Amino acid sequence: MKFSANLGFLWNELTLPDAIRAAKLAGFDAVECHWPYDVPAAEIRAALDETGLPMLGLNTRRGDVAAGDNGLSALTGREVEARAAISEALDYARATKTRAVHVMAGFASGPEAHASFIANLRFACAEAEAHGITILIEPLNHHDAPGYFLQTTEQAQDIISEVNHPALRLMFDCYHVQIMEGDLTRRLQNLLGLIGHIQFASVPDRGAPDHGEVDYHAIFATITRLGYDRPLGAEYKPAGKTEDSLSWFSVF
Numbered sequence: 001m002k003f004s005a006n007l008g009f010l011w012n013e014l015t016l017p018d019a020i021r022a023a024k025l026a027g028f029d030a031v032e033c034h035w036p037y038d039v040p041a042a043e044i045r046a047a048l049d050e051t052g053l054p055m056l057g058l059n060t061r062r063g064d065v066a067a068g069d070n071g072l073s074a075l076t077g078r079e080v081e082a083r084a085a086i087s088e089a090l091d092y093a094r095a096t097k098t099r100a101v102h103v104m105a106g107f108a109s110g111p112e113a114h115a116s117f118i119a120n121l122r123f124a125c126a127e128a129e130a131h132g133i134t135i136l137i138e139p140l141n142h143h144d145a146p147g148y149f150l151q152t153t154e155q156a157q158d159i160i161s162e163v164n165h166p167a168l169r170l171m172f173d174c175y176h177v178q179i180m181e182g183d184l185t186r187r188l189q190n191l192l193g194l195i196g197h198i199q200f201a202s203v204p205d206r207g208a209p210d211h212g213e214v215d216y217h218a219i220f221a222t223i224t225r226l227g228y229d230r231p232l233g234a235e236y237k238p239a240g241k242t243e244d245s246l247s248w249f250s251v252f
């Protein structure tokens with residue numbers, strides 16, 4: 001198996017360039033992050049070049065986090081900000097050779113939110129395609145993100161088929177999907193053709209994948225059997241130091 005360190009959670013006490021170096025030292029094959037925008041892209045690019053690790057993904061800005069925003073693209077009336085966030089993420093991705101941008105929907109519901117999300121995703125896909133960047137959408141669970149617009153893979157599947165653009169893919173985060181829908185093995189199998197990236201963490205505590213209600217031995221075996229060989233995103237919150245949370249790494 002190949003693994004990507006999610007630096008939003010792993011080594012998040014370090015600067016992002018140093019977290020990239022720490023992931024390399026620990027033996028990860030790739031990295032991914034959440035919101036890297038405080039760090040100049042050139043510094044990220046230098047750390048990636050130095051370590052040889054690819055950056056698999058980053059997120060669009062969430063908006064006004066202090067006011068409760070968690071993404072902008074499904075927020076009717078906030079299209080200008082949403083598209084600015086998408087363009088900023090794509091520019092940053094190009095400057096760092098990041099492969100995918102996760103377009104965050106935000107807290108919203110109903111047909112208008114759906115229409116706004118579709119329109120903003122069409123904008124994102126058209127911009128991304130020219131640069132070979134993938135656009136990801138990710139269902140989040142309703143305990144961690146109550147009221148988030150995108151909550152299930154079924155909803156994501158409908159959105160992907162409505163947008164109907166080859167740049168748009170599903171971020172299948174096993175942690176969120178297990179909480180909202182379960183049936184991980186069948187869902188991975190049925191959605192494989194739509195999946196752009198897979199993430200994992202224990203359920204329900206979002207820790208390392210060596211405990212909890214999901215048997216990651218079985219899930220990773222399924223992913224391998226399906227022929228998916230890209231790095232899987234370790235997006236979990238270490239209980240202490242990241243280095244002390246990595247015993248799972250040699251097991252899988």
Ligand SMILES: O=C(O)[C@H](O)C(=O)CO
Binds near residue numbers: 173176199
């Ligand atoms: O929380 C997650 O699972 C994400 O992958 C994310 O990018 C931020 O919400």
Ligand SMILES: [Mg+2]
Binds near residue numbers: 173199235
């Ligand atoms: Mg995730």
